Amino acid sequence: MRFYVSLFxxxxxxxxxxxxxxAHAQQFEVxxxxxxxxxxxxxxxxxxxxxxxxxxxxxxxxxxxxxxxGSMRISAPEVLVIYNQETSGIDRLEATGRVLLVKEKDAAExxxxxxxxxxxxxxxxxxxxxxxxxxxxxxxKMTVDLNTGSAEMEGRVxxxxxxxxx
Numbered sequence: 001m002r003f004y005v006s007l008f009x010x011x012x013x014x015x016x017x018x019x020x021x022x023a024h025a026q027q028f029e030v031x032x033x034x035x036x037x038x039x040x041x042x043x044x045x046x047x048x049x050x051x052x053x054x055x056x057x058x059x060x061x062x063x064x065x066x067x068x069x070g071s072m073r074i075s076a077p078e079v080l081v082i083y084n085q086e087t088s089g090i091d092r093l094e095a096t097g098r099v100l101l102v103k104e105k106d107a108a109e110x111x112x113x114x115x116x117x118x119x120x121x122x123x124x125x126x127x128x129x130x131x132x133x134x135x136x137x138x139x140x141k142m143t144v145d146l147n148t149g150s151a152e153m154e155g156r157v158x159x160x161x162x163x164x165x166x
Contacts, residue, residue, distance in 0.1 A: 043090055043117070044068040045079070057083040067093065067115075072103045072146070074113060074122075084118075092116045099124065101144070107131045108142060108151075120146040128153065134162035 048063025059081040067074040077097030084091040093115040101108045101122060111126025122144040130137040130153070140155030 041070045043093075045081070047079070057085050059083070065095070067095075072101070074102075074115065075100045076113070090117055092118075105133065108144075110142070122146065136160045 045061055045065065045067050047061035047065040049061070051060040051062070053059070061079045061081065063077065065074075065076050065079045067079065074093070074095055076095035076099040078095070080094040080096075082091050082094070083089065093113075095113040095115070096111070099110050099113040101110075101113060101124065108124055108128060108130045110124035110128040113122055113124045115122045124142045124144070125140065128139045128142045130139075130142060130151070137153060137157060137159045139153040139157045142151055142153045144151045
């Protein structure tokens with residue numbers, strides 16, 4: 001019995017070390033938000049103010065902006081919504097300031113987030129911090145693929161993994 005417990009601990013340690021080693025590479029993939037996001041769901045936006053520009057097909061939301069689409073939430077001080085001129089639907093969202101993206105138990109913060117609705121991707125840049133339970137990852141850029149529920153982190157990735165012993 002002791003042999004199996006020791007073997008399990010060694011295997012777990014090797015797994016953690018491999019994960020930590022990979023995290024120090026320039027590019028790192030992680031799961032994000034458990035389930036995939038249905039980008040066809042309606043987008044709800046609330047804010048303190050709204051400025052519409054009919055000429056270029058944009059809407060600028062300012063002050064305590066909250067975007068909700070299904071189980072995904074994005075909050076930021078300012079969000080520019082760019083409409084698709086042909087379909088009059090939302091093409092993409094550009095959130096600036098300290099942006100917070102939350103999907104289920106995962107949360108990510110960054111200086112900027114660009115959500116391309118038709119592609120189903122969110123690109124976060126500038127001091128990205130991803131929190132998954134007790135674990136954290138930092139990088140310069142994170143691309144979330146909402147179709148697959150995966151994320152890729154680039155640019156000096158740093159991770160802190162909590163072990164079960166802490």
